[in-house]
Amino acid sequence: MADTGAPQPVHGAGARTGHSDRTLGSRRLAALLPDPSESRPAYRHLAQVISALILDGRIALHVRLPAERELATALNTSRATITAVYDLLRESGYAHSRQGAGTWTALPEGRTPRGVTRLLGPRDTAIDLARAAPGLPHRTLADALARVSPQLAEHVDTPGYHPYGLPELRAAIAERFTRRGLATVPEQILVTSGAQHALTLVLGLLCRPGDRVMVENPSYPNALEALRRARLRTVPVPVTDTGWDTEIVESSLRQSVPQLAYLIPDFHNPTGCLMPAGQRARILRAAQRSGTWLVIDETLTDLALDVPAPPPFASLAPPGGTGQVITTGSMSKTHWAGLRIGWLRAPARLVTELAGQRVATDMGGSVLDQLLALDLLDRSEELLPPRLERMRVQRAALAAALTEHAPQWTWRLPPGGLSLWVDLGEPLAAALAERALDYGVRIEGGAYFATDPGVFEQRLRIPYTTPSDTLREAVHRMATALADGLTPSSTDRRPHWVA
Numbered sequence: 001m002a003d004t005g006a007p008q009p010v011h012g013a014g015a016r017t018g019h020s021d022r023t024l025g026s027r028r029l030a031a032l033l034p035d036p037s038e039s040r041p042a043y044r045h046l047a048q049v050i051s052a053l054i055l056d057g058r059i060a061l062h063v064r065l066p067a068e069r070e071l072a073t074a075l076n077t078s079r080a081t082i083t084a085v086y087d088l089l090r091e092s093g094y095a096h097s098r099q100g101a102g103t104w105t106a107l108p109e110g111r112t113p114r115g116v117t118r119l120l121g122p123r124d125t126a127i128d129l130a131r132a133a134p135g136l137p138h139r140t141l142a143d144a145l146a147r148v149s150p151q152l153a154e155h156v157d158t159p160g161y162h163p164y165g166l167p168e169l170r171a172a173i174a175e176r177f178t179r180r181g182l183a184t185v186p187e188q189i190l191v192t193s194g195a196q197h198a199l200t201l202v203l204g205l206l207c208r209p210g211d212r213v214m215v216e217n218p219s220y221p222n223a224l225e226a227l228r229r230a231r232l233r234t235v236p237v238p239v240t241d242t243g244w245d246t247e248i249v250e251s252s253l254r255q256s257v258p259q260l261a262y263l264i265p266d267f268h269n270p271t272g273c274l275m276p277a278g279q280r281a282r283i284l285r286a287a288q289r290s291g292t293w294l295v296i297d298e299t300l301t302d303l304a305l306d307v308p309a310p311p312p313f314a315s316l317a318p319p320g321g322t323g324q325v326i327t328t329g330s331m332s333k334t335h336w337a338g339l340r341i342g343w344l345r346a347p348a349r350l351v352t353e354l355a356g357q358r359v360a361t362d363m364g365g366s367v368l369d370q371l372l373a374l375d376l377l378d379r380s381e382e383l384l385p386p387r388l389e390r391m392r393v394q395r396a397a398l399a400a401a402l403t404e405h406a407p408q409w410t411w412r413l414p415p416g417g418l419s420l421w422v423d424l425g426e427p428l429a430a431a432l433a434e435r436a437l438d439y440g441v442r443i444e445g446g447a448y449f450a451t452d453p454g455v456f457e458q459r460l461r462i463p464y465t466t467p468s469d470t471l472r473e474a475v476h477r478m479a480t481a482l483a484d485g486l487t488p489s490s491t492d493r494r495p496h497w498v499a
Contacts, residue, residue: 026066030074043084132463136336148371165191182312194342195330214261218449270461272414341373397468401475427457431486
């Protein structure tokens with residue numbers, strides 16, 4: 001039986017406290033900043049770090065910075081240093097002051113947040129290894145457009161608003177879940193503008209500022225950014241090269257009692273790990289005991305290269321145990337991110353509330369894109385196998401290139417997904433990403449996948465979504481950059497394209 005109702009009120013989060021004002025605490029800011037004694041002049045270095053954190057979204061816009069005396073105490077430095085820091089931030093446009101109201105963060109005119117620039121394509125001939133997203137063959141798209149054109153004509157006489165998604169597409173996605181072992185009806189499906197849109201809707205409905213959310217560390221950067229912008233407190237649990245520690249996950253659920261947990265159990269981004277069925281069942285039981293909503297990201301589920309595609313996470317729940325499990329998916333990694341088609345599966349009542357929230361900002365997705373998605377999903381058995389074989393070939397080419405040009409680096413070959421999580425052996429990732437630009441390679445260091453700053457500096461996520469020859473050339477260039485020597489990184493110059 002499909003679980004069409006939730007076991008508890010959807011707005012359970014509304015009864016929680018935890019509202020935060022728009023003030024950034026001195027201890028929290030100090031935790032993000034380096035020791036002022038490590039560089040000279042300290043005030044200029046601190047101002048550069050704070051401006052970089054504002055651009056990166058780790059410090060939100062329009063929040064009040066700590067009082068100068070409080071931050072000076074937290075950093076064990078002089079108040080004069082902090083006064084100089086704030087003066088420089090104001091001069092550069094990253095802060096402004098109001099009489100009697102303190103100093104507030106801002107965005108200088110002409111600067112773009114890195115959450116936007118991460119998704120922009122390269123403006124030159126650089127090899128782009130920052131976005132793990134494949135393209136769609138021209139012929140495949142042209143054929144699909146020809147097939148859906150008559151269907152589109154049938155819709156032009158209608159208003160075209162479908163806040164839940166096209167009924168035919170909702171039915172197809174529901175049937176897909178059912179075939180994979182999780183009985184689902186169309187009323188449990190909401191079609192969204194990608195999986196990120198689905199996550200944002202869920203956070204807006206179920207969480208309030210200050211709520212705890214359990215996340216993996218490392219995790220998908222754009223999901224972490226959504227949590228920061230919602231002013232949620234993250235409870236990180238580690239994902240290592242060998243996967244998850246179930247006891248840590250269970251302990252975090254029991255002790256922190258997070259309102260929500262965001263997990264990527266299928267070919268985890270960025271590590272590539274696949275969570276075993278036994279761990280899934282234990283986490284489901286632990287989340288049920290703590291009353292935590294589980295958001296399961298299945299964006300990479302179909303990209304199973306060496307193992308069968310796993311069944312839905314929620315299918316392992318005991319009878320009636322899927323009422324607080326939300327599953328998100330997308331066409332971005334399996335077909336093409338340009339379609340902007342994603343979905344979520346949830347109890348029908350929750351889907352209705354999410355659709356109501358969606359209308360406030362987005363009254364419905366493109367009918368054309370949804371018709372294309374329906375056509376491509378119907379042909380998945382024809383289109384997906386050659387794509388998976390191409391990923392296997394490219395993964396092998398990347399592994400061979402790393403073995404040849406960077407034998408000191410280590411990695412584990414993932415059973416699926418789109419990238420390798422490479423260990424450089426030293427905390428060189430940011431400096432290497434900076435230097436690689438001069439050699440025509442765009443890539444992000446592991447720190448951008450971290451829940452907290454300063455970790456995974458020894459890691460690179462290297463996607464194998466580009467042709468084999470391109471991957472071999474990219475690795476050769478990065479190895480050459482490393483051999484030629486690295487210089488300290490500059491946060492103002494580095495690119496930030498992550499998908």
